[in-house]
Amino acid sequence: MSAAGEERVPVLVVGGSLVGLSASLFLGRLGVRHMLVEKHSGTSRHPRGRGNNVRTMELFRVAGAERPIREAASVLADNHGILQTPSLTGEEQEWLFKEIDPGGGLAKFSPAGWCLCSQNDLEPVLLRCARELGGDLRFHTELISFDQDRDGVTAVVKDRDSGEHTTVHADYVIAADGPRSPCRELLGIGQTGPGDLFHNVSITFRAPQLADVVGDRRFIACYLTNPEADGCLLPVDNAAEWVFHAPWHPDRNETLEDFTDERCIEHIRRATGVMDMDVEITGKAPWHAAERVAERYAAGRVFLAGDAAHEMSPTGAFGSNTGIQDAHNLVWKLAAVLDGWAGPGLLETYETERRPVASATSSRASARSAEHSHPGYAAAPGAGGGRQSGVLTVALGYGYPRGAVVGADPALPVVPARMQLTGAPGTRAPHMWLQRAGVRLSTLDLYEKSLVLLTGPEGEPWHAAAARTAERWALRLPAYRIGTRPEDDLAPEQGADWAEVHGTTPQGAVLVRPDGFVAWRAQGAAADPEAELDRVLAAVLCRA
Known part of the structure; x- marks a missing residue:
C-alpha cells in the first residue's frame, strides 16, 4: 500500500x-x-x-x-449426452448424442477429459x-x-x-x-454479430418424484419439445434438484414477473409429462443467448x-x-x-x-x-x-494462424475441418505419454511457466544451443531430450516416436509456448542453431 x-x-x-x-x-x-x-x-x-x-x-x-x-x-460424473423428446413419459425419444467420448477416442489427443x-x-x-x-x-x-x-x-x-x-x-x-x-x-x-438469439428463464426446483420418471437416462440435458410447454431440463443431483430453462419472449411483452411460481410449476409438469408431480420452485434467473x-x-x-x-x-x-x-x-x-x-x-x-x-x-x-x-x-x-x-x-483443434508464432500458415482456417494436432506452429502441441524418474506425465504437463524446447537424441545441437541462448537472453528455456538413452530427460511410453508425433525429423526441434501451443518447429538441423533460436525468440516474444 x-x-x-x-x-x-x-x-x-x-x-x-x-x-x-x-x-x-x-x-x-x-x-x-x-x-x-x-x-x-x-x-x-x-x-x-x-x-x-x-x-x-x-x-x-x-x-x-x-x-x-x-x-x-x-x-x-456418469451423465452423458443430450436427449430430445416431447415428454419424459412417452415412448418417442431421440439421443442427439449419447456419449461425449464414444469409444474413448479422446485419450489419443489429451490426458484430460470433459467434466x-x-x-x-x-x-x-x-x-x-x-x-x-x-x-x-x-x-x-x-x-x-x-x-x-x-x-x-x-x-x-x-x-x-x-x-x-x-x-x-x-x-x-x-x-x-x-x-x-x-x-x-x-x-x-x-460489438459485431447477429446479437440476441433467444431468451430463457432458468428455474431451479425440487421434485424428488422426477428421478423415478427419468430412470437410468443419465443425460447432461433433455430438450423437451411439447409445443405447449417446451424447454430444457438439466439434472443437478440426479435425485431431487433440477433446473428447467423455460423460453422467455420479451418481444411479446413478456416480463420476468409473468413467470410466477404457479406458471413455472404448470410449465414443468406439462413439459415433463408428469401432471401430478410435486414441484417446489427454489429460484429463477433470466439469461440471454446471443452471438456477439x-x-x-x-x-x-x-x-x-x-x-x-x-x-x-x-x-x-x-x-x-x-x-x-x-x-x-x-x-x-x-x-x-x-x-x-x-x-x-x-x-x-x-x-x-x-x-x-x-x-x-x-x-x-x-x-x-x-x-x-x-x-x-x-x-x-x-x-x-x-x-x-x-x-x-x-x-x-483451433489454431492461431497469426500471432506469437513463427512458421504458421496464415491462410489456414482458425478451426480446421478435422482434428490436426501434429505439431504444426500455431496449434496445440501434441499429447504423448512420457516417463521421468518413474513418474508418468504428458508432454502437456511440461508447459506452463516458460517456453520449452523439445528435441530427440539426434537433436543435441538444438539442446545445447537452447542453454546458451537462454543464458544470453536471461530467459528460462528448459530443453528436454525425449529418448531411451540414460542421458535423455524423458522417455516415451509404448515405443512412441517423438519426432513422428510432432511432425518433424529426429534432428529437428519444437518450441512450445507456456500455453501449450507450438511457437515454432524446425524440421531438421541448422547450420547455426543459436542464430536460428535468436531469430525465432525475437519474433515470438516481440523483442528486438
Whole structure:
C-alpha cells in the first residue's frame, strides 16, 4: 500500500465469475501479484455453465485444479449426452448424442477429459485455489471508474459493505465483467454479430418424484419439445434438484414477473409429462443467448476476456470455455511482459489470436443450436443445415494462424475441418505419454511457466544451443531430450516416436509456448542453431 486508500498491483482483474477466477488462478500459478474485484457478495449460487471441455480441463490440470474440480463434479460424473423428446413419459425419444467420448477416442489427443461441473460448484473451487496461491480476491467490491496513461491504469473501487473507496494503481487490467461489461462500455468498444438469439428463464426446483420418471437416462440435458410447454431440463443431483430453462419472449411483452411460481410449476409438469408431480420452485434467473464479438479485445492497458469479449449460444458449452482459454492466453503474455522476458508487443497478439477463435466458435455455437433445434431458438431457415467441424475439433483443434508464432500458415482456417494436432506452429502441441524418474506425465504437463524446447537424441545441437541462448537472453528455456538413452530427460511410453508425433525429423526441434501451443518447429538441423533460436525468440516474444 503506497498511501491511505491507495494500493498498487501489477494486474487488476474486474469480475469474479468463471473467467475472472480462472485468470486469478493462472496469475497465481505464474507468481503475478494481482487483485480481483467482484461486485456480488460471493460466487454463483445458480447451477449453470456446467460443460467444461477437454481444453479447459487441460488448463486446470496443469494449474493443479483438475482433481478438486472433478471431486466437486462427482455427482454428475456418469451423465452423458443430450436427449430430445416431447415428454419424459412417452415412448418417442431421440439421443442427439449419447456419449461425449464414444469409444474413448479422446485419450489419443489429451490426458484430460470433459467434466460436467456446474458453475455454482466450480467457482468455489477456483476461488479456493486462487486464494491458496496468494490471490487478493475481494467480493462485494465494485469498480467505479478507471483512467489510463502510457504508464498504467488508475482505478477506483468501492467496498459495497463499508462504502469505502480505494484507488488501485495497476500496470494492466483484465476486464472479465460479463456481457454487459461496464469496462467495455467505458472504453467505447463496439460489438459485431447477429446479437440476441433467444431468451430463457432458468428455474431451479425440487421434485424428488422426477428421478423415478427419468430412470437410468443419465443425460447432461433433455430438450423437451411439447409445443405447449417446451424447454430444457438439466439434472443437478440426479435425485431431487433440477433446473428447467423455460423460453422467455420479451418481444411479446413478456416480463420476468409473468413467470410466477404457479406458471413455472404448470410449465414443468406439462413439459415433463408428469401432471401430478410435486414441484417446489427454489429460484429463477433470466439469461440471454446471443452471438456477439467485441470489435477490439483491448484498449491501451485494458483487455477484455470472457463474455465481455464475446457471447455465444449455449449449445456445445463453448462460451465459458472460450473465456477461460482467453484468460490463459492473456495471462502468460502479461507475466512475460511484466517479468521482462517479452516485449510489450506480445500483448497485441492476444487479440490477433483470440478474436478469430471467438468469431469462429460463436458461429459454430449458433449453428449447433439450429442443428439441435434448441428450445426457444427460432433459427433462420437453412441455419445449421451443413454439418461443420465437430465439437471436439472446435474445442481442441483451433489454431492461431497469426500471432506469437513463427512458421504458421496464415491462410489456414482458425478451426480446421478435422482434428490436426501434429505439431504444426500455431496449434496445440501434441499429447504423448512420457516417463521421468518413474513418474508418468504428458508432454502437456511440461508447459506452463516458460517456453520449452523439445528435441530427440539426434537433436543435441538444438539442446545445447537452447542453454546458451537462454543464458544470453536471461530467459528460462528448459530443453528436454525425449529418448531411451540414460542421458535423455524423458522417455516415451509404448515405443512412441517423438519426432513422428510432432511432425518433424529426429534432428529437428519444437518450441512450445507456456500455453501449450507450438511457437515454432524446425524440421531438421541448422547450420547455426543459436542464430536460428535468436531469430525465432525475437519474433515470438516481440523483442528486438
